[in-house]
Amino acid sequence: MNTYDVVVIGAGVVGSSVAFHLQKLGAKSVLVLDRATIGAGTTSQSSGILRTHYSVKENVELARKSWAVFNDFAAYLGDDEASCGIVKSGYMIVAADGDKVEPLRASLEQQKSQGIALELLSAQQAHELMPIARFDDAALIGFEPEAGFADAYLTATSFARAARRGGVTIRENVTVNRLLIENGRVLGVSTSAGDFAASMVVSTQNIWTPELAGWTGATLPVSPERHAVLALECEGAAYTYTMPVFKDLASPGMLYCRSYGGNQMLVSEGTAGEKLDKADIEQGDISMDYVVEVGAQVAERFPAYEAAGIASSWTGVYDVTPDWNPVLGALPGIEGLVVGYGFSGHGFKLSPTVGKVLAQAALGLPSDVSLAPYSVERFATGALLTGKYGIGAVS
Numbered sequence: 001m002n003t004y005d006v007v008v009i010g011a012g013v014v015g016s017s018v019a020f021h022l023q024k025l026g027a028k029s030v031l032v033l034d035r036a037t038i039g040a041g042t043t044s045q046s047s048g049i050l051r052t053h054y055s056v057k058e059n060v061e062l063a064r065k066s067w068a069v070f071n072d073f074a075a076y077l078g079d080d081e082a083s084c085g086i087v088k089s090g091y092m093i094v095a096a097d098g099d100k101v102e103p104l105r106a107s108l109e110q111q112k113s114q115g116i117a118l119e120l121l122s123a124q125q126a127h128e129l130m131p132i133a134r135f136d137d138a139a140l141i142g143f144e145p146e147a148g149f150a151d152a153y154l155t156a157t158s159f160a161r162a163a164r165r166g167g168v169t170i171r172e173n174v175t176v177n178r179l180l181i182e183n184g185r186v187l188g189v190s191t192s193a194g195d196f197a198a199s200m201v202v203s204t205q206n207i208w209t210p211e212l213a214g215w216t217g218a219t220l221p222v223s224p225e226r227h228a229v230l231a232l233e234c235e236g237a238a239y240t241y242t243m244p245v246f247k248d249l250a251s252p253g254m255l256y257c258r259s260y261g262g263n264q265m266l267v268s269e270g271t272a273g274e275k276l277d278k279a280d281i282e283q284g285d286i287s288m289d290y291v292v293e294v295g296a297q298v299a300e301r302f303p304a305y306e307a308a309g310i311a312s313s314w315t316g317v318y319d320v321t322p323d324w325n326p327v328l329g330a331l332p333g334i335e336g337l338v339v340g341y342g343f344s345g346h347g348f349k350l351s352p353t354v355g356k357v358l359a360q361a362a363l364g365l366p367s368d369v370s371l372a373p374y375s376v377e378r379f380a381t382g383a384l385l386t387g388k389y390g391i392g393a394v395s
């Protein structure tokens, strides 16, 4: 049986980042296993938005540290060819009079106290940045210049390539069937390509985390939820790369939008999606009712989009936990097991720092941020990380 210091299950953007950081932090023999290919899970379905706007302060910190990596990606990876496809468009968030104003104000204050560069905009200033939108209902507008979007698949494959260059072995098309555990201690993994010994396993299985729950008997709350994304095209009202990512807390679906390809609008709802019985990343149906409903909300904010057409559409699946925030760190009761799952539709922007802190946890090194708030035990103790906006990926 081949022996490794650490085995990582899953080569999504989180597992690839873990692998990169493991070798960077000095791990000598690391094996990453994925039943499919690098980044082909939910990572490939991501909308790619990068912001530090969160109402949960721990998330602000993870996002801020991660933004610094995205912003200097090639240098951080030590690879001049590496790219995460970043577009630094900024991020605008708007609330109308009602129940979202105070949560937004409190979140912006919190961010400011954490040192995030932020501006409060008048409707006119907002319109100058975003001329295709109307702001006559806006009660509060926040703008974060250091934000934008990037390509999650490109990021995952770049982390994976840098990890491989640092000596990590990544094997695709290998399924982990169970963990090898004796007396509460991880000894390795049993896979479709045989058994591998390792005293440390990191699971970054996203919507497939229930498999890990089955192997360990641990209670790991997470459910798969499908979300639809539309790309809209509107003649005379292009959503250009210079226009910010936009979060509309005034819309019933708490819509998020960004430029797609420099002229189209990528848009999706920021609320709950379609609950699935099991992990399944196949494309789902997008009902005409959904298109009409989202279209009406878009036209409310972007009047010219009344006449927009759908250029393309797709679905993707979130790994949703009860408080819409991830579980990070060692799993209590089993020695040699670290998990990172439950990103609830907002894990891409956190992936550089999450990868680093999971690698630190696996190697027994001090952590850049405390993982205590992200412990799985919070679901039993009630110390949830629920955001000020309630459920939804804005968190």
Ligand SMILES: Cc1cc2nc3c(=O)[nH]c(=O)nc-3n(C[C@H](O)[C@H](O)[C@H](O)COP(=O)(O)OP(=O)(O)OC[C@H]3O[C@@H](n4cnc5c(N)ncnc54)[C@H](O)[C@@H]3O)c2cc1C
Pocket: 009, 010, 011, 012, 013, 014, 015, 016, 033, 034, 035, 036, 037, 038, 039, 040, 041, 042, 043, 044, 045, 046, 047, 048, 049, 050, 152, 174, 175, 176, 177, 204, 205, 206, 207, 208, 211, 227, 229, 315, 316, 317, 318, 340, 341, 343, 344, 345, 346, 347, 348, 349, 350
């Ligand atoms: C539609 C959509 C929009 C999103 N938009 C944003 C956004 O704008 N901003 C943002 O920050 N985040 C966003 N996200 C969330 C973000 O993309 C995810 O949190 C992130 O990509 C998850 O990465 P991951 O590595 O955890 O999961 P995945 O990419 O799903 O990787 C998990 C991997 O584990 C492998 N695996 C699982 N079980 C096994 C096993 N037993 N054996 C071998 N391999 C196994 C799978 O094959 C898979 O490749 C979005 C997500 C979706 C679906």
